[in-house]
Amino acid sequence: MLLVAAAALPLTPAPALAEPAPALAEPAPPPPAPAPASQTSAADDLVPGLPGVGQPEYPMDTPDQVLPPLQQEGAGVPVPEPKAPVDELVEYLPRNAGAAACTTLTGPHQRRVEQLLKLKVDGKQSAADCKAIRAFQVREKIKPAQGYAGPVTWARAELLAARKNPNAAGKCPVTTYTVACVDLNRELMWVQKGKKVTFAVVNIRSGRPGYRTRTGWKKIYWRNKDHWSTIYNTPMPYAQFFDGGQAFHAVYGQLATPTGSRGCVNLSHAHAKKLWDVLRKGDRVYIWGKRPGG
Numbered sequence: 024m025l026l027v028a029a030a031a032l033p034l035t036p037a038p039a040l041a042e043p044a045p046a047l048a049e050p051a052p053p054p055p056a057p058a059p060a061s062q063t064s065a066a067d068d069l070v071p072g073l074p075g076v077g078q079p080e081y082p083m084d085t086p087d088q089v090l091p092p093l094q095q096e097g098a099g100v101p102v103p104e105p106k107a108p109v110d111e112l113v114e115y116l117p118r119n120a121g122a123a124a125c126t127t128l129t130g131p132h133q134r135r136v137e138q139l140l141k142l143k144v145d146g147k148q149s150a151a152d153c154k155a156i157r158a159f160q161v162r163e164k165i166k167p168a169q170g171y172a173g174p175v176t177w178a179r180a181e182l183l184a185a186r187k188n189p190n191a192a193g194k195c196p197v198t199t200y201t202v203a204c205v206d207l208n209r210e211l212m213w214v215q216k217g218k219k220v221t222f223a224v225v226n227i228r229s230g231r232p233g234y235r236t237r238t239g240w241k242k243i244y245w246r247n248k249d250h251w252s253t254i255y256n257t258p259m260p261y262a263q264f265f266d267g268g269q270a271f272h273a274v275y276g277q278l279a280t281p282t283g284s285r286g287c288v289n290l291s292h293a294h295a296k297k298l299w300d301v302l303r304k305g306d307r308v309y310i311w312g313k314r315p316g317g
Contacts, residue, residue, distance in 0.1 A: 071116075076110065111291065112163065112179070115173045130148070181210065190218075202215055205229070210314060212224070225294045226278050228290075229284060229287075229314045244305075261298065273294075274292075
């Protein structure tokens with residue numbers, strides 16, 4: 024079979040491609056509009072309204088809140104007493120808040136404070152709101168009294184409204200045995216047996232987003248009044264554990280902070296010490312609701 028080689032054909036250069044037209048530059052996005060002065064910034068931007076306040080003796084968070092504690096931790100090592108009383112009535116304000124006697128800023132708890140003070144409920148700060156909130160702050164010795172509906176003003180108003188009958192809404196079950204009632208909606212707790220309140224209602228500090236205090240029925244399963252956090256060596260005075268690593272215990276700083284705990288139910292040192300003498304191992308705990316805001 025005869026094979027014939029094909030003649031080589033001359034190569035013709037491909038026509039040059041036209042240069043693409045330069046793309047039009049995308050217009051730069053407009054800068055974000057500044058937030059209205061009537062709105063607050065994030066909770067983390069709220070700071071104590073008085074200089075030099077807000078630094079507790081020890082960290083307010085105890086990060087070992089997932090697993091139950093080792094029961095031998097802290098044995099024989101007493102936690103320190105507070106060096107000085109904590110001023111629970113210093114309000115948290117936005118960093119840009121002025122020193123005016125009354126502010127036009129709408130606080131994070133504006134609507135609820137309006138309800139509690141029997142004002143027009145619209146969630147917006149008005150001159151009348153500011154005057155009424157400031158009068159409440161002056162009466163309750165909240166500092167600075169600027170009419171701002173912050174966490175301290177809200178916590179104080181909730182406590183006063185609940186003192187006569189904390190279980191008026193019937194959220195905590197009435198039983199024949201002792202129940203520690205924890206209302207996360209109002210950040211309050213008390214102890215009752217039947218309809219009798221055996222530990223008067225007090226303010227608390229519960230878990231923030233990502234570290235929520237778990238709700239439902241619990242039981243005090245271990246107590247240690249000289250407990251120390253196992254990770255950062257942080258004291259947790261009068262700790263009474265009810266769910267994994269979540270416990271009632273004292274803290275050395277303010278309770279009504281913009282953000283919550285890492286799951287524990289925090290109390291003032293005086294209240295945690297008193298609660299220690301009220302509850303016992305095996306007592307029931309009932310928790311409901313959700314901490315407002317942060």
